[in-house]
Amino acid sequence: MATGRRGRPQVSSRAQVEVAAFELFLERGYAETSIMDIVAAAGISKTTFFRYFSSKAALVWFPFEESTRDLQRSFGTVDDEVPVMEAIRVGVIDTVAARLDDEGVWTAQIRILDASPELQAEGAQRWLVWSEVVSTFVASRIGTRPAAVVPAAVGGAVQSVVLAVLREGVRSPASPSEVLTTLDKSLASLGYSLQKWIDEQP
Template identity: 30%
Template sequence: MTKSTTRPAGRGRPIVTSHAEIERRAFELFGERGFAGTTMADIAREVGVGTRTLFRYYPSKNDIPWGQFDQTLIHFRRLLTSQSEVIPVHEAVHRAVVEFNRFPADSQPSHRDRMRLILRTPELQAHSVLKYAEWRIVIADYVALRLGQDPGGWLPLAAGHVSLALALTAYERWLDDPDADIVDAVEQSMASLKDYLQAAS
């Protein structure tokens, strides 16, 4: 996406129309007013666009903390399918989930701020359940493909649920420790997937 530099009448800042800038400014408002106290109209005014324009980027305020989630899931599928079929399926899932959770240290909003909002904001929990389901399906599809099973079978579905639980466990510990590294946390947590898949398959 590109940024427009056309200045609206009566405003000193340029119109901004990038996902990244919308998220950055939205998180500034969330920090100042709280998530519940910030409206899409507030974000639109801060960004310098109309509310209807903002809704074309994000269907709801709840979608903003998740960023361009559809694109991240495409990336996740690619990480999984790029794993060598020589390595066991549990190792492939492990490696892909770890790689999926590598983020630039200078990202804005920071990954820590983003995940703290997603995991610890009551108003977001129902929406997050939908996002978690989409993430689990990516793993279930891959495990089913590797094992020649139905994606709706118990093992692919369980692999998705277990992987999500392990990743969320890593994030909870990471958020509680400002010195922790999320990649290390996910690496340690996902290591237990090996025993689960080996015992179940």
């Protein structure tokens, strides 16, 4: 007679695999958790894991990469009449809001990233890519290169604010709505100053 698989029922979504993996990362540490550990905890096959993620690191970074792509797409739909910093504020808030959850997966991700030297090394490069999305949008609006002073500085400043607010939201701790409120106010204040600088550009 056939018998069913023992242990946790097989999961069917990428998000559920992320949750199972994040629980292990927080309990054991990122470096100490293998893909086979994740597969066993999630109740899936190794083939299924690689259908969702190309590597263990890709599992951690997937939500971030998705958010970066969403931000880039949002800038492509902005009306030219919308001030640059207002468009950035709205785009960032919308994409961050889509990743925050009441179950605490986003806080787990921040904790895992900050606790792993291996992931921190990757993080610097990934945040640079994120800030370049902002810089590219600014450059397109003022007619210069993304690496020019103003676009690069705006991208770096916005990225720093977002990361600082998310980390503070974990340390506090704060609910997703509280994090969004703080981020919205912080970006509005930053935008008030930077918009003047942008408007001064020839």
